[in-house]
Amino acid sequence: MQRTIDAIHHTGILTRDLDGLERRYLDLGFTLSPRSRHLLSARPGEAPVQGGTANRCALFGGSYLELLGIVDESAPDPWHTKAMADQYEGFRLLNLETGDAEAAREQLVAAGVRATGVLDLERDVETEDGVRTVRARAVHVDPTSTPEAMLGVAQHLTREYVHQPRYLSHPNGARAIAAVLIVAADAEADAIIDRYARILGAPVVRKGPRTVLEMGAGQLELVRASQAEAVLPGEPAPAPSYLAAMTIAVDDLAVARSLIENSGVALRETDEGFFVSARDAYGAGLFFVSA
Known part of the structure; x- marks a missing residue:
């Protein structure tokens, strides 16, 4: 339902x-x-x-x-x-x-x-x-x-x-916001995870350092601040708990990677695609993955 x-x-x-x-x-x-x-x-x-x-x-x-x-x-x-x-x-x-x-x-x-x-x-x-x-x-x-x-x-x-x-047509092939990642201060993490699980009525699923709440379209991901470096190495932390990154699903990773590299924006490779730092994207980390 x-x-x-x-x-x-x-x-x-x-x-x-x-x-x-x-x-x-x-x-x-x-x-x-x-x-x-x-x-x-x-x-x-x-x-x-x-x-x-x-x-x-x-x-x-x-x-x-x-x-x-x-x-x-x-x-x-x-x-x-x-x-x-x-x-x-x-x-x-x-x-x-x-x-x-x-x-x-x-x-x-x-x-x-x-x-x-x-x-x-x-x-x-x-x-x-x-x-x-x-x-x-x-x-x-x-x-x-x-x-x-x-x-x-x-x-x-x-x-x-x-x-x-x-x-709706993007040169980088973007199709959707597939996920949003929240960093939660350790002392507040359990309460924050529970809050979103209640808001969404979604089960809590652990995937490595991430806690994942699936929705009909997209998912919320939460990581404790003490484990954020494993997911967001070297990224700024503007507050104890904060919206850290979003995942953009694209048609062709190679096309998106080439376009962004040619624009002069730095990126780093990830297991599922690549990442643009919040420092280079006005405060929002951007994971790019295949749609």
Whole structure:
């Protein structure tokens, strides 16, 4: 039976340098949607207002990677993005997917995490038929409940305006976000693993230093900070617990490897493909594997 929360909706990299972030991910071989400003509601039932953030997205048909930039410091900030960036920029956002935002909120509360009511998000995008408004519903988890991630659950209302076919083909052959890796401080690791197992209703599976929670589309991987060097050798640790990396499934590893090497970005080989350091990808480690 389909779980209420059962896929990666999107991941998000936050920066005050959206121009630079865009350039780097174009260099890494991702096709990006046009830049779009956000309309956000601060509370359930309130009309969305134009905030100070904009994004471009690498879209894969199911999940997507959001490049999120603060572009107007003076604009309203109902989702507290500036405070998040003040802590540190980089891989900060993880949104899981649901088909029913109200039911997902109930599941989050039942799992013991504090969450907002259901919030409305809108942004105008260009389509081949003219400007259309992307609409979604989202539930945000109180960041004190999940210090390792700005966690949310999102429901598409207009998926077709987000995952437009013209943006789904990537020079690096990217097809999906196959996994997200969280580093958990040792003292908090058991609680963090248990929390996500309850949120997802998924069994806990140990695979070497990783703990894996399988979803219908994609998986969450967690590793204790004391074992992170085995998985992420030499990588920076911006916080005691944090979103560390994502796994990108591509059509042809050789094509992706050649494109990224030719762009001048360093990589290292892994057992299943190759890896680009968070230092070279605006705070998000990137594993590339075969789709």
